[in-house]
Structures are given as C-alpha cells and as structure tokens.
Amino acid sequence: MTNRDQRLPKEVFQIDSRVKTGWFSDEYLNNTARILSALAKENYKFGDNKSDLLDVDITEVKNGNLELEMQFFTRRKPFSVVVGVDEALAILEEGTGYFDENGNFVNTYKNLEVEAVRDGSMVDYDGNPLNVKPVLKIRGRYRNFAHLETVLLGVLSEPTRIATNVYSTLVASEGKDLLFFPARFAHYKMQGIHGYAHKIAVETYNKMHKKELPAFVSTHEQGSWWGGRGGGTVAHATIASFLGNTPETMMQFARIMPVETPRIALVDFHNDCVGETLKVMAKMFEKYWEAYEKGDTKEADKYKLYGVRPDTSGNMIDKCIEEPHTDDDFGVNPKLVWRLRKAIDNGYMDWENNFTCNDIMSKKKEVAKKWCEDIKIIVTGGFDVEKIKRFEKFKVPVDVYGVGSSLLKNDKKTNNDYTADVVRVKIHNKWYNLSKKGRKPCDNKELERVN
Structure with missing residues (x-):
C-alpha cells in the first residue's frame, strides 16, 4: 500500500x-x-x-x-x-x-x-x-x-483525469476487480504517472467503500512509482505461435510460467468462446487431476485454471449466439457471458464417462465440479463506465473487468x-x-x- x-x-x-x-x-x-x-x-x-x-x-x-x-x-x-x-x-x-x-x-x-x-x-x-x-x-x-x-x-x-475515471469505473462495477489496460493507448513515458493515478484511485475507492481491492497494472513501469509490478497472461499472438491451438497454448503456459501467474485463457481466437473454453478446461483438468491424485499439490496448482477471457471484437458475433441476431449481440455482451458461465459451471458433466461409481472416481467428480465453478470470467474489449453499468444492472456474471482506452479519455x-x-x-x-x-x-x- x-x-x-x-x-x-x-x-x-x-x-x-x-x-x-x-x-x-x-x-x-x-x-x-x-x-x-x-x-x-x-x-x-x-x-x-x-x-x-x-x-x-x-x-x-x-x-x-x-x-x-x-x-x-x-x-x-x-x-x-x-x-x-x-x-x-x-x-x-x-x-x-x-x-x-x-x-x-x-x-x-x-x-x-x-x-x-x-x-x-x-x-x-x-x-x-x-x-x-x-x-x-x-x-x-x-x-x-x-x-x-x-x-x-x-x-x-x-x-487527476485518470484517477477520477478509474474511480468512476470502480463505482460502476460495484467493486469488482479492475485490470488497468491503457498502456497501448498512450505514450510510454506516461505509464508511470498513469499507473500511479490508478493506484491512488483504487486506494481512494477502498477507503470510501470499505473495500480491499488490489491495483492491477499490465506493465512494470505503471507500477514503478509505488513498487508495483505488471501482470499478464497470454495474447492472441501467443495462440498464433501455437498455430491456433488454444488448449496447447495454455498447457505450455501452465507448465512453464510461475504458479503465481494466474492461468487465464484467452478464448475468442476462433470466435467460439464456449467451445474454446471447454477444450481448455478438459485438457487442463486432466493434468490437474493427475497431479492431484498423486498428492502433488504444487504440480496440480500449475493446472488450476484461474479464469477465461473473452475479448470478442466489436464487429463479431460469437458462435454461441444463435440467430436472429441483434445489435446487442456483437462483441463481448451479456448473452455471451451468461452462456459462458453456464458452460463453465457444467463443464465437468461432459466428462461423466470418466467418472465411474468407485470412490476414487466419485472424488474426481467432486474435485472437477469445484475446479470448474472456481473459474472466473474476465471480460475485455470496449468496456467503459456505461457498458459496465449495463452489465451490472442485469447482473451479468462477470468477475473482473479489463478496461483500457476509456480510462484515458476526456468525457x-x-x-x-x-x-x-x-x-x-x-x-x-x-x-x-x-x-x-x-x-x-x-x-x-x-x-x-x-x-
């Protein structure tokens, strides 16, 4: 602090x-x-x-x-x-x-x-x-x-503009975690003061609303004034480096990266957030269970999926949204997030053929159910105060908002x-x-x- x-x-x-x-x-x-x-x-x-x-x-x-x-x-x-x-x-x-x-x-x-x-x-x-x-x-x-x-x-x-924008965004999100993602929208020499403004806004929000939210920044420079460090997971380019194979991308990320780095899967590469998520979940859980069953919790933790991040472009409609389409179906929207949450929570049910009636398999089912339900949804892509307010009004099951350019803007x-x-x-x-x-x-x- x-x-x-x-x-x-x-x-x-x-x-x-x-x-x-x-x-x-x-x-x-x-x-x-x-x-x-x-x-x-x-x-x-x-x-x-x-x-x-x-x-x-x-x-x-x-x-x-x-x-x-x-x-x-x-x-x-x-x-x-x-x-x-x-x-x-x-x-x-x-x-x-x-x-x-x-x-x-x-x-x-x-x-x-x-x-x-x-x-x-x-x-x-x-x-x-x-x-x-x-x-x-x-x-x-x-x-x-x-x-x-x-x-x-x-x-x-x-x-002051940045801090006030961050504070207003936190109020709109009703106190959910906020990822500070505007680095690519400003000159790199501004990152230090921008990150500091974000930090102060989070502290002020916590003080005013009796919360304990952390300050998340994406570059080390954004945290340089207060001793923070940048955090992040994978980019679309990471998936492209694995020839479009998102599950394999996440498996290698989980194997190589320190366990302190949250495993967050970017799931819109093929414009099929639900399908991509389920594939990642199935592959990561099997590795998780393999280590868990052996009692190797350190290894198991590497394959605990912290969250998934839909980042659907504003000119795209995700595969899971059926026709007829409306203007509200483009990009990351409430309908997409609700479908994603349901698919995540029920993901283990697709693995039923792996659960037999013996005690070990019953335990596996129990573990799988919790493993799925613990997965968070982190949304990014065009979020600002008004869009977040709309999501919160309809209680869309978002856990974390990633916000970029709107935090820099002059209203x-x-x-x-x-x-x-x-x-x-x-x-x-x-x-x-x-x-x-x-x-x-x-x-x-x-x-x-x-x-």
Whole structure:
C-alpha cells in the first residue's frame, strides 16, 4: 500500500532540468517573468497609476518583486480524485527561482508559502468558480514561479483525469476487480504517472467503500512509482505461435510460467468462446487431476485454471449466439457471458464417462465440479463506465473487468481542466483580495501547510 501520510520523494519524478528555464511553459508566462525581472532590476515603482485596490497606498509598490497568492482548482463536475500534487510540489521545490547574471540558477523555494492537499483527496465542484476547493495554494514572489504554472497545471490535470475515471469505473462495477489496460493507448513515458493515478484511485475507492481491492497494472513501469509490478497472461499472438491451438497454448503456459501467474485463457481466437473454453478446461483438468491424485499439490496448482477471457471484437458475433441476431449481440455482451458461465459451471458433466461409481472416481467428480465453478470470467474489449453499468444492472456474471482506452479519455460533457488564478496580492506586508472577475479566494479544509 502507498503510505498517503508521506509525499512521494522528489527523485521518483525524474524532473527535467529544463523545467526551471521555462522550456515547457506557455511563452506568455515566461514573458511575464521576464517583464517583472526587468522591472525589479530597474527598481520600478507603480506610482500614481490606477489600481483595483481602492484606499490602498500603492505608490511605492515594486511590481517586479510583488508577492501573489495563486490557487489551483479542478473544474470537473461533480467531483475529482486528485492526483499529481506530490509531483507539483516537487516541481515547485526544484524549479522556483531565477537565473543570475552569470547564468546560475538561484533557488528561492524556501521563500514560498505553500498549502496542498494529499494525492487521493476527493474534491467536489458544482460548476461555480466562486465556490471551489483549491488543491494547491502558493504565496510568494510571482516572477520566481510564474514559469511553472503551465507545468503545474499539466501534472495535476493528467493524473487527476485518470484517477477520477478509474474511480468512476470502480463505482460502476460495484467493486469488482479492475485490470488497468491503457498502456497501448498512450505514450510510454506516461505509464508511470498513469499507473500511479490508478493506484491512488483504487486506494481512494477502498477507503470510501470499505473495500480491499488490489491495483492491477499490465506493465512494470505503471507500477514503478509505488513498487508495483505488471501482470499478464497470454495474447492472441501467443495462440498464433501455437498455430491456433488454444488448449496447447495454455498447457505450455501452465507448465512453464510461475504458479503465481494466474492461468487465464484467452478464448475468442476462433470466435467460439464456449467451445474454446471447454477444450481448455478438459485438457487442463486432466493434468490437474493427475497431479492431484498423486498428492502433488504444487504440480496440480500449475493446472488450476484461474479464469477465461473473452475479448470478442466489436464487429463479431460469437458462435454461441444463435440467430436472429441483434445489435446487442456483437462483441463481448451479456448473452455471451451468461452462456459462458453456464458452460463453465457444467463443464465437468461432459466428462461423466470418466467418472465411474468407485470412490476414487466419485472424488474426481467432486474435485472437477469445484475446479470448474472456481473459474472466473474476465471480460475485455470496449468496456467503459456505461457498458459496465449495463452489465451490472442485469447482473451479468462477470468477475473482473479489463478496461483500457476509456480510462484515458476526456468525457465530452466533462471539463477535466485545472485552473490557476491569482486571488490575493501582498502590499506593505498585508494581503489584499485581488482577482479577475468571476474569481475569489477560496478555501479547502484539506489543505496542509507544506514545509
């Protein structure tokens, strides 16, 4: 488990040294820093120019060294699972400051006042920007951190979107295990933060719903930030490597792979999930029973089929679904899963000719029945929140959902952006409210002072 009482160490993020130069920042923010730096060198004073601060003496204000308060908040309705705060803090610590005349970077992070929530915090948003819960507040000389705004918004927006999508998917699945499969849909350099966002979302879901779900990722990089490891079984290419023979594929997988790796058969290679499943089951159980009967439980465990995975393409209708067909019969659908569950549970009945009336064969039948009933169904292929909700509504016997691209997506109806606004300025050692129209200083009781 990730210890949420501690921030992730800065080294985890491998922060690019160019961050402090403004290389990754919107240029208008770099321009702001340049202008303010130039004014500071000139000892520029605001003088008698008109300001929004009525009844405040601003004539001696040195704008180049002005201290501002900036608040960062998410605009996703109705809530967000916040992730990216630890990285944002690391970037502030590494990148706050300026380059002196000799080109040396002078770090001024220690002069900031920073408040932040913890990764995994949930913040709600009702659509009113005057009623927000900031996840990060920064007070300090603006020209020293202006160049970081773009980067800070990005490291908050991306993982928060992923985490909130994962959390919503877990809610839709009513707490069933979720396999995190979006690695192939994003640049590989994003895997670390994506996997971490998934982990935090699972932890948040467990906390909110009193569950103990594990976080499953498919690549080692996805688990790199928190010590997780990628897991997986077989691909269609694996079966092709065995010339389309799925049962033999699984037999060799079971023989060679460590027993800790779940034996999950991919069963849609021939668009016959039920038929393929029964063939795999028959072959694996015979090997299982052979070892079981000898008392070799270690060997038997190699041939215990953990689950089957239908991954039928959205343009295909599985062989087990009879005509006339409807649009609901394509891909992995409720009808297919119900038929698959029934076939799995009753699979041992097809082996009746192997069960005679003696005690040993009666035991074999008992063992076979449980072996079959323990097999789980893991579904993949185009699953998102709406599809999962539909499956759960009709109590389709799915044990595990594998979800990919939908966990990365921006919902067209949802704004996943973060916004950063200046909401206060410091004049003569006193803070005054100052922001653009439609914004104001807001608070969040979960904000903590960061040392």
